[in-house]
Amino acid sequence: MTTLPRATWPAVLPRRRRRAGTPPPGVWAAAAVLALIAVAVVWPDLLATHAPDQGDPVDALAPPSLGHPFGTDQLGRDVYSRVVHGARPSLTIGLGATTIAVLAGSLLGVLAATGGRVLDELIMRVSDVFLAFPGLLLSLLIVAVLGTGTLNATLAIGASLVPGFVRLARGQALVVRNSDYVRTAVTLGRRRTDILGRHVLPNALPPLLVLAMINVGTAVIAGSSLSFLGLGPKPPTPEWGAMLSEGRDFLGTAWSLAVFPGLAVTATVLAVNVVGRWLQRRFEGRLPSVERSGR
Numbered sequence: 001m002t003t004l005p006r007a008t009w010p011a012v013l014p015r016r017r018r019r020a021g022t023p024p025p026g027v028w029a030a031a032a033v034l035a036l037i038a039v040a041v042v043w044p045d046l047l048a049t050h051a052p053d054q055g056d057p058v059d060a061l062a063p064p065s066l067g068h069p070f071g072t073d074q075l076g077r078d079v080y081s082r083v084v085h086g087a088r089p090s091l092t093i094g095l096g097a098t099t100i101a102v103l104a105g106s107l108l109g110v111l112a113a114t115g116g117r118v119l120d121e122l123i124m125r126v127s128d129v130f131l132a133f134p135g136l137l138l139s140l141l142i143v144a145v146l147g148t149g150t151l152n153a154t155l156a157i158g159a160s161l162v163p164g165f166v167r168l169a170r171g172q173a174l175v176v177r178n179s180d181y182v183r184t185a186v187t188l189g190r191r192r193t194d195i196l197g198r199h200v201l202p203n204a205l206p207p208l209l210v211l212a213m214i215n216v217g218t219a220v221i222a223g224s225s226l227s228f229l230g231l232g233p234k235p236p237t238p239e240w241g242a243m244l245s246e247g248r249d250f251l252g253t254a255w256s257l258a259v260f261p262g263l264a265v266t267a268t269v270l271a272v273n274v275v276g277r278w279l280q281r282r283f284e285g286r287l288p289s290v291e292r293s294g295r
Helices: 006-019 025-042 079-114 117-131 135-146 150-177 180-187 192-228 240-250 256-282 287-292
Strands: none
Touching: 025 079, 025 256, 079 117, 079 150, 079 192, 079 240, 079 256, 117 150, 135 150, 135 192, 150 192, 192 240, 192 256, 240 256
16 A cells, blocks of 8 residues: 655645535635625624614714714615615525526426427527526516516516526436436336426436526626616615615715625625535536536
8 A cells, every 4th residue: 555745645635625525715705604694684683783774964974983884874874784784685686586587497497308399499499589688688678567676676587597497407307307217217107297206306406506506696686786776675775786876976975885785795796606606516417417418
């Protein structure tokens, strides 16, 4: 049995840790950020120091200080507390839109893969039409039809994300459908609903969840963009995109109004992407089979 020279240990040990699936420090840091954001969503009063709508005109546009770490806005409201309370509506739009996209996209993708050639052609061609539009533009078109508000913004963003999940779900379902254990179940006379529920959906789900994790960041950005344009939650609800819109008029006198909500959006999206990409690498052994699958 040969022993590795001591000089090679530092190069080998990180590789062994990666093989064991241990997340690198960057992933742990991103997970900590997500945990902090989760606390802000579930229990904002634990982190906030003021009520989000409590203002004092005397302290309007005050710079960051010990009493107001992020300063105050034009109405004297504490920006830090509004950023903390803004996590809930911002993440509600992001998570809600992603949930809609996962459910609708998974259902349509599995139907396309198992429902016959005509249904497959119909679903995939409609998905191609939706994919021809940029996501934010499609969301704007849907909001223009449905109207403004948190629910309509969530539905619009979710609809714009559906085509990506349709393609992935269809590819995974095709791979699972052609596997030996599914063919055996068909030979044994199992009902189609049992095959879909016990074999196709459970095995197609992990890559869809990874894509969902990554798309949460995309949905948060899209939700903040709609709120920035005044198409999201109505004032005085604290929401990161709406706070950015309010702060742009005061950049010269109170830079903190726009900088800190922007940093909150950036930190959330980066943390979601870091954790999502790490999960994607963990499942990359399954994902190439999707890319190779076809009709």
